[in-house]
Amino acid sequence: MNVNNKYSKIQRISGLWCLVALFTILLTACSADETQTVATFTNLVMEDNFDVEGRPDASIWGYDIGTGVNGWGNQELQYYTSRPENVTVENGVLLITAQQEAFENSQYTSARLLTKDLFEQQYGRFEARIRLPYGQGIWPAFWMLGADIDENPWPGAGEIDIMEYRGQNPTVLIGSVHGPGYSGGQAISKEYVLENDRFDTGFHVFGIEWGPEYINYYVDDVLYNQITPEDVTGTWVFNKPFYILMNLAVGGTFVGSPNAETQFPQSMIVDYVRVYEQ
Template sequence: MIKINNLLSVGICLLFLGCSTDEKQTVITKKTLVMSEEFDVAGAPNPDLWSYNIGTGNNGWGNNEKQYYTDRPQNIIVENGNLKITARRELYLGSAFTSARILTKGKLEQKYGRIEARIKLPLGQGLWPAFWMLGANSDTVIWPACGEIDIMEYLGNSPTKIFGTVHGPGYSGGESISKNFFLSNSRFDTDFHVFGIEWDENKINFYVDDFLYHSVTPSDVPGEWVFNQPFYLILNIAVGGNLPGSPNAETPFPQSMLVDYIRIFE
């Protein structure tokens, strides 16, 4: 269930973080827990927090994806303490695959803070799960001017790699500001990992398991910095599309993304 409070967390953790020698020591601050979605009530996702996108890419999310997003329990359910989003190979209303995409638009919109989720990812060519955010003004300001923060994106044929990205005016799609993170002793489809950002008016830091691998500031983007407004959360598994390509005969279905929790700190 969703929990909103003003509890102080355990404090400040000092770690040496980074993916290259030019990264510096960073302070990870978990101060005031303002939201925790623990997925501890079985059934449909909490309607006070989550809405659904229903349909195909023709509804506006594009990328030539192959799935039909539904709200059926076959595609999305809370069970065993996890949110479970499942992509299936099945004929459904003209599409060859089904999946789910949920969002907090109009229900939970956050400006700044630490935003993290503990997730286990699926495996297979053509699968494209993500934990990401769009500017709350996305209905009136056309993407990418509304801004997009991809806290975690993953391609199912690369089980040791994820990437974090920002999109905005002048730096979207293939021109986005993005960086990969590679696991050396584990895989994203066999274990849960924590994906997060720390975000303020002049910086967005990207983390995997509290390891800093990517940092973006206004000086890093060639256009306007559009990350000084509230954003809403999105969770989904896309199937196919411009980035991952289509599933092949070896792609196992069904495949699920499991989300243990989402937490926001200010």
């Protein structure tokens, strides 16, 4: 892929998207159902356009390193690093790259970035423009955790999955919430199916708009789901600050292991991350 040519196109499309998105938000916030709660979030409070080469902005992003406990709780196969081989900014995009390599007793490496202790917010619009990887056992995610997780372990702290995706199903993504009584396989989720295209062939904007009693899920300008306290099967834990995570996992219970057809390296390519408040 010619990243230089690709990013020149990104710049043109991104500018047009900003105008379209602002106009759409001011109208109805893309409501797919007149009974759904929507709001306008127009005050930009955090933005990373990945326009400085090298390491991601250390004032926004930190890293999880290693394999966690039981493969980060999911039997994942990768070792997360902060090496440039796994995470770097090039030509105006963030590259989170999974490699097949022997490293620290693991057979794969990748990266997981997070804003913990650097940026957190209660409510607002959280969005990222991403081109996803593909293949059996490839598991990218853009998600959030309750900022009180150190004192209130998962799932008590709450989790909002803005986007997660099985690389072997490149037309389908999933938006979910996890909390006490509805975590793991019992998460409250909904799929979004991309018609006549795949998420690995181009960039898409994945976002939520989050208020006191609802979380709206968007792909591009489509509102495809709303989750409210009435939808969860336990305590609603989404009235407090959350922080952001982006990662590219390999293997695990959600996607299964890579197979002979899985190609490496695979990269999750992020054009921007933006957060708005009302």
